Amino acid sequence: MSPSPAPLRVAVVGAGAMGSDHVSRITRRISGAEVTAVVDPDSARATAATALAPGSQTYSSFEEALDATPIDAVIIATPGFLHEPVILPALERGLAILSEKPLSDTVESSLRIIEAEQRLDRPHIQVGFMRRFDRGYLELRELVEKGENGALLALHCAHRNPSTPPNYSESALITDSVIHEIDIVPFLAGEPIVSVEVKKPRRNSLAPEGLVEPQFVLFETLSGTLAIVEISVNIQFGYQVTTEAVFESGVASIGRAETIQVASAGTLGQGVTPSYKERFGAAYDTEIQRWVDAAARGAIDGPSAWDGYLASVVADAGVLAQSTGEKVAVEYALEKPAFYEAGASLTSTGA
Amino acid sequence: MSPSPAPLRVAVVGAGAMGSDHVSRITRRISGAEVTAVVDPDSARATAATALAPGSQTYSSFEEALDATPIDAVIIATPGFLHEPVILPALERGLAILSEKPLSDTVESSLRIIEAEQRLDRPHIQVGFMRRFDRGYLELRELVEKGENGALLALHCAHRNPSTPPNYSESALITDSVIHEIDIVPFLAGEPIVSVEVKKPRRNSLAPEGLVEPQFVLFETLSGTLAIVEISVNIQFGYQVTTEAVFESGVASIGRAETIQVASAGTLGQGVTPSYKERFGAAYDTEIQRWVDAAARGAIDGPSAWDGYLASVVADAGVLAQSTGEKVAVEYALEKPAFYEAGASLTSTGA
Amino acid sequence: MSPSPAPLRVAVVGAGAMGSDHVSRITRRISGAEVTAVVDPDSARATAATALAPGSQTYSSFEEALDATPIDAVIIATPGFLHEPVILPALERGLAILSEKPLSDTVESSLRIIEAEQRLDRPHIQVGFMRRFDRGYLELRELVEKGENGALLALHCAHRNPSTPPNYSESALITDSVIHEIDIVPFLAGEPIVSVEVKKPRRNSLAPEGLVEPQFVLFETLSGTLAIVEISVNIQFGYQVTTEAVFESGVASIGRAETIQVASAGTLGQGVTPSYKERFGAAYDTEIQRWVDAAARGAIDGPSAWDGYLASVVADAGVLAQSTGEKVAVEYALEKPAFYEAGASLTSTGA
Amino acid sequence: MSPSPAPLRVAVVGAGAMGSDHVSRITRRISGAEVTAVVDPDSARATAATALAPGSQTYSSFEEALDATPIDAVIIATPGFLHEPVILPALERGLAILSEKPLSDTVESSLRIIEAEQRLDRPHIQVGFMRRFDRGYLELRELVEKGENGALLALHCAHRNPSTPPNYSESALITDSVIHEIDIVPFLAGEPIVSVEVKKPRRNSLAPEGLVEPQFVLFETLSGTLAIVEISVNIQFGYQVTTEAVFESGVASIGRAETIQVASAGTLGQGVTPSYKERFGAAYDTEIQRWVDAAARGAIDGPSAWDGYLASVVADAGVLAQSTGEKVAVEYALEKPAFYEAGASLTSTGA
Structure with a gap:
């Protein structure tokens, strides 16, 4: 047998809740990778995160980390408007890149990113749409592909959060929350x-x-499938993400509660997950493990920067639809480059 | 104790599937009523229905029945455009009236009916919106009224039929099917x-x-509750009517499968009801029993002709919305008359 | 058509919770019958029950009622040791009889009853094992009969009550509660x-x-099917009766909660029925309606006195098993008489 | 930060289905460990397994592997009677040991193993009772410990396999299958x-x-909790492991189907897992990751050899109970040594 490969050296940029979770995940549950650098201008947060990863060091900027230590790959978990300044130098160095959603905060920035990426030999960026790794969504997609129940006609989606963080704005309903359904x-x-x-x-x-919610976001796809997304972000009782798919001759649903069932005091109840960490924990683990494995063989294995670009175009239209109350057509300026076809993984979708 | 009252003598007008079902129901499961007349111009259908009710006779018209035999009450189960010619003479004679939905086929006809009814001392017409007697809907309404989960913000409704009868038209999606959700x-x-x-x-x-379906019908109520109704009428797998209610701090759902659960050959499955008869059989029984009981004391006990009128106004707007693709405002020409307040049962709703 | 038959005149003996429920049921929901007599030595209870049935009269003994008013049928809802003194004179008069479970309190008394009944031309007694009319049990039996999942090998039964009435004894676990599973x-x-x-x-x-419970009662049937019954009678949270059937190639279960589902405060819950009235209300209605309908044509339509006798033999063995801790063989002194074969309804079971 | 530790070098002994699964798991999903040796006398099986782990080598015996390459830890996935010959030399070298269940095939062998282990400074052996890492069982144990529903009175357990491998014997019902419930x-x-x-x-x-099954195994614990275990091993439809716990004032259940729900052709169904790999895959991952993490700090983190010994004593009694049909008392020859208290992890249970 060939010798076991050296572990992927990963820098995690952004040491907030999501970034720290990834530091812990890679250190404790992911095979073939180790966190060597944690980047955050807030040194206390960076230090707290490195405590989760023996052998890692803190840096106040991505450039500083690049200069100080060998890095093979980067996970970007900062707010969206800070993604491009990390992605561009990472592309220049040919690093494996996992960008948390969204790819960037504007369509223009997303375009710059995919242009830069296309100067390389193959896609290097994977976008953190972790639902594509969730068992339920995969089973649902398989059901669509098998076609046993006919064509997919409509989707009822519910996306419910118990409460919002400070400074959560109306447009964030689209760009931070519904962005998952957009993908x-x-x-x-x-x-x-x-x-x-x-x-x-x-x-x-x-x-x-001042926050007007819940909202219902209606999407049409190319052949007319209608997706109706309820976004509720202060619904108190828990975190719940469900999808019911309407086919020509059947219906399928995913995402209902699935923990212990307890009959007590007049009720037969099941727990509801409190946050995305419990609901999608297994999906995150699979996502990162497959990204690490793909990096070792020079590939990505999940949604690409092209998918990130597509999502940014739809999100833009969604924010416009929020303010106008009108149906807004989504227009993609580009056709899908062959570059993304060639590198496309099984889990990538074309426009 | 007072002597037991004589049973209510009921004429059933229309001996199709729905009418025959009512003949059988009254004869076999309802206390305090008996079918004495079955009216249908198709004498074979009428004869088949009377076979279900010992002591009943067939008549080719409602007038013929009125002349031939004493009648206390009438159930109207003909197509909607034939309701008014039965309701008006029934009102003149002061009969207890159960009109299957819709009250009539046009707003104008509905208006004539409620005008005629208001010449009497009290409401005599009950409309067959049987869902108001379904355990699930009653539990849901109770949850709304108790307010423990805050205000009702939205409703996801699914209304699914395995297949359509001949001559089912696009407008029937609204006037025959979604009419239940309209109520x-x-x-x-x-x-x-x-x-x-x-x-x-x-x-x-x-x-x-030529039939364009499924369709999604979006209703707004006075304070902004948004109801999104999926109407699918050729979905093959069974008859399914579900509602999920979104509250400020919780979610409630009704109508999922509830029969025996069998694990066999890789699947853990439950039966889905094949038609409205199984899904709402208990609701129909309760509806008719309460109507019979109310008739004995000179009252109605369920949705009134006013509710039937309101539904006809919304259905009219719905059919317009189908053809225009635009949001159509629903405008009620009348305010609710005191006549209907006074006679209102607990299960009646005002505009 | 033939004239509508006169309603069955029913005496209800025993005006406690169960008897009153039947008075109300017959008056309000059952077609073709009316309560004309309520018998209870406690005149206040009798009077309260007659208030539920216009036209009925109170009597302090069954004999008094028989002398005073024409009676076609009798429902016996007294404690078991008082059944025989009502059943024997009712048989002499050829009345239709519905005996609440158990048929009687001892095997000897049950034997006397079936001997007396066999002097008539056909079975007149039906025993109130209402589960045979419950949709779930009927679906389960159909599954056994169809044999699609192979032979029935075992049954897991749970029988749970929130609390016990005063004076409930250890033997009542068998004779009052598990008696339903015995049937x-x-x-x-x-x-x-x-x-x-x-x-x-x-x-x-x-x-x-002093009450030792829960208990687990293990039954073997003739070809070895093992039924394990959990009887818990102070389990607080509600009334729950479930059965899981183990087949050679599948598993089926009935009786789980089936009301509105509410997600609130971290739990996704469904209501549990508080008592047998809600859990088996529809089964009681069907039972009584079918008994009334059968009486009109001179028959019974449900478990016979023979079934009642069989249950009393098993219950006797069960009480012995409680005290000895040993496995007790059940020995039936009689073979099933042809009398009960001839009159057997579809829902009757032979030994 | 301290430097990242070198990965644990693991030998996997036994390259059948279970052993190969562990080779794949450690290579693809576990952090901090790598498979360096695969031991199996069947060289084709060993070679197939090493193909899953780059850098690993095949060996025909454990001794050969020990001589040829540095080994830190061993996973034993051979039949039970072959465990002791691997465990004893592994203990001598102070390796971290994960023994698949059972610890050994006889009580005597189990005793020799725990005696040998106690000559070391601390427990080195963890036994592969993976259910202790399953989310459902952990939630159930938490419910018992919290005591909100009172004491645990009884457990209904169902353990169902679609079919048996060749040469599966009646005693294997206890020693191979119910051994999981015994733990x-x-x-x-x-x-x-x-x-x-x-x-x-x-x-x-x-x-x-010749195989007599299903069987029901009844266990009593020290204070009288009764566990009734259905073991069915040719039930065809899938792999299903469920537990329903009866408390003084409530009931809790785990293990029902939890995949996508599809309504199609008259049924609302969910998939049932085909084998233990899907049902307990996440539990195995957690088990192995925690074992690897504990090895790095010189500890175990799961059921110990003491737990394995306890299970072997109960299994012995179970096999005797199978043949005699009598209730067999379980007698433990030893009291729990302080050695195992000291090293006890949170997931370990005392006698």
Whole structure:
């Protein structure tokens, strides 16, 4: 047998909740990788994260880390507007890149990123749409592909959070939350989104002042599949992400509670997960392990920067639809480059 | 104790599937009533129905029945456009009236009916919106009224039929099928519908040629509760009517499968009801028993002709919304007359 | 058509919770019958029950009622040791008889009853094992009969009550509670019980002083099907009756919660029924309606006195097994008389 | 930060289904370990397994591997009677040891193993009872410990396999299959098993000739909790492991199907896992990762050899109970040594 490869040396940029979770994940559960650098301008956060990864060092900037230590790969877990300044130098060095969603904060920036990436020999960027690694969504996509129940006609999606962090804005409903459905709807339907419209029902009085939610976001895909997404972000009772798919001759649903069932005091109940960490923990583990494994063989194995670009175009249209109340057509300036076809993994979707 | 009252003598007009079912129900399961007349111009159907009710006679018209035999009450199970010619003479004679939905086929006809009824001392007409007697809907309404989970913000409704009868038209999606949600949404929300809009996703290729379905019908109520109704009428696998209610701090759902659960050959499965008869059989029984009991004391005990009128106004707007693709405001020409307040049962809803 | 038959005139003997429930049921929901007499030595209870049935009268004894008013049928809802004194004169008069379980309190008394009944031309007694009319049990029996999953090998039964009435004794676990499984196990298996054994786990400290429960009762049927019945009678949270059937190539279960599902405060829960009235209300309605309908044509339509006798033999063995801790063989002194074969309804089971 | 530790070098002994699965798991999903040696006298199997682990080598015996390459830890996945010859030399060298269940094939051998282990400074052996790492069982144990529903009175366990491998014997029902419940029942109850009894219902005709199954195994724990275990090993439809716990004031259940739910052709169904690999895959991953992590700090983190010894004593009694049909008392020759208290992990249970 060939010798066992050296572990992938990973820099994690952004040591907030998501970044720290990845530091811990790679150190404790992922095979073939180790965190060697944690980058955060907030040195206390960076130090706390390195404590989770023996052998890692803190850095205040990505450039500083690149200069100080050998790095094979980078996970970017900062706010979206800080992604491009990390991705571009990482591409120049040919690193394996895992960018948390969104790829970037604007369509223009996303375009710059995919242009830069296409100067390389193959895709280097994977975007952190972890739902593509969730067992339920994979089973649902398999059901669509098998076609046993006919074509997919519609999707009822519910995306519910118990409460919002400070400074969460109305546009964040689209760009931070529904962005997951913006990626997963084409993944399930096998074709791109072509329009978006937003409906605003009675406001939840438990939402922070000024935040108008829940909202219902309606997406149409190329051949007319209609996805209706309920986004509720202050619904208190827990974190719940469900999808019901309507086929020509059947219905399928995923995401209902699945923990211990207890009959007590007049109720037969099951727990609801409190956050995305419990609901999608296994999906994150699979995502990162497959990214690490793919990096070892010079590939990506999940949604590409192209998928990130597509999502940014739809999100832009969604924010416009929020403000106008009208149905907004989604127009993609580019056709999918052969570059992304060639490098496409099984889990990638074309426009 | 007072002597036991004589049974209510009921004429059933229309001996199709629904009418025959009522003949059988009253004869076999309802206390305090008996079918004495079955009216249908098709004498074979009428004869078949009377075979289910010992002591009943067939008549080719309602007038003929009225002349021939004493009648206390009438159940109308003909197509909607034939309701008014039965209701008006029944009102003149002061009979207890159970009109299957819809009250009538046009708003104008509905208006004539409620005008005629108001010449009497009290409401005599009950409309067959049987969902108001279904355990699930009643539990859901109770949850709304208790307010423990905050205000009702939205409703996801799915209304699925395995296949359509001959001559089922696109407008029938609204007037025959979604008419149930048109009644139940205000019943649950406690306030009237104020707008309606229709979305048409990818067409089900299993639908009869020319029928564009499924459709999604969006209703707003007075304070902004948004109800999204999926109507699928050729979905093959069974009859399924579900509702998920979104509250400010919780979610509730009704209508999932509830029969024996069998693990066999790789699947853990439950039966799905094949038709409305199984799904709502208990609700129909309760509806008719309560109508019979109320008739004995000179009252109705369920949705009134006013509710039937309101539904006809919304259905009209819905059919317009189907053809225009626009959001259509629902405008009620009348305010609710005191006549209907006074006679209102617990299960009646005002505009 | 033939004239509608006169309603069955029913005497209800015993005006406690069960008897009153039947008075109300017949008056309000059953077609073709009316309660004309309520018999109870406690005149206040009798009067309260007659208030539920217009036209009925109170009597302090069954004989008094028989002398005073025409009676076609009798429902017996007294404690078991008082059944025989009502059944014997009712048989003499050829009345239709519905005896609540058990048929009687001893095997000897049960034998006297079936001997007396066999002097008539056909069975007149039906025993109130209402589970045979429950949709779940009927679906389960159908599954056994169809044989698609092979032979029935074992049954896991759980019978849970929130709390016990005063004076509930250890033997009542068998004679009042498990008596339902004693009837339903042969009904499902299609063959008689041949042995019984009792296991006593750790005692529930919430049970009344001196009552040793829960208990597990193990039944074997003729060809070896093993039924394990958990009887818990102070389990607080609600009333729950479930059965899981183990087949050669599959498993089926019935009786889980089936009301509205609510996600709230970290739990996704469904209601549990508080008592047998909610859990088996529909089964009681069907039972009584079918008994009334059968009486009109001179028949019974449900478990016969023979089934009642069989249950009393098993219950006797069960009480012996409770005290000895040993497996007790069940020995039936009689073979099934042709009398009960001839009159057997579809829902009757032979030994 | 301290430097990242070198990965644990693991030898896997036994390259059958279970052993190969561990080779793949460690290579692809476990952090901090690598498979360096695969031991199997069948060189084809060994070679197939090394293909899953780059850098690993095949050996025909454990001694050969020890001589040829540095080894830090060993996973033993051979049949039980071959465990002792690997465990004893591994203990001599102070390796971290993960023995698949059972610890050994006889009580005597288990005793020799724990005696040998106690000559070391601390426990080195962890036994592969992976259910202790399953989310459902952990939630159930937490519920027992919290005591909110009162004491644990009884457990209904079902352990179902679709079919048996060749040469599976009646005693294997206890020693290979129910051995998992033999470990998990004390884990849940917090106290040891004190008796065992076996009931044999009607035989499954789909079982191989001569194999009498299903069987029901009844365990009592020290304070009287009764666990009833259905073991069915040719039930065809899938692999299903469920537990329902009866508390003084509530009931809890785990292990029902939890994949995508599909309504199609009259059924609302969920998939059932085909084997233990899918049902307990996540538990195996957690088990091995925690064992690797503990080895790095010189500890075990799961059931110890003491737990393995306890299980062997109960299994012995179970096999005796199978043949005698009597209740057999379980007698432990030893009290728990302080050696195992000191090293006890959170997931270890005392006698």
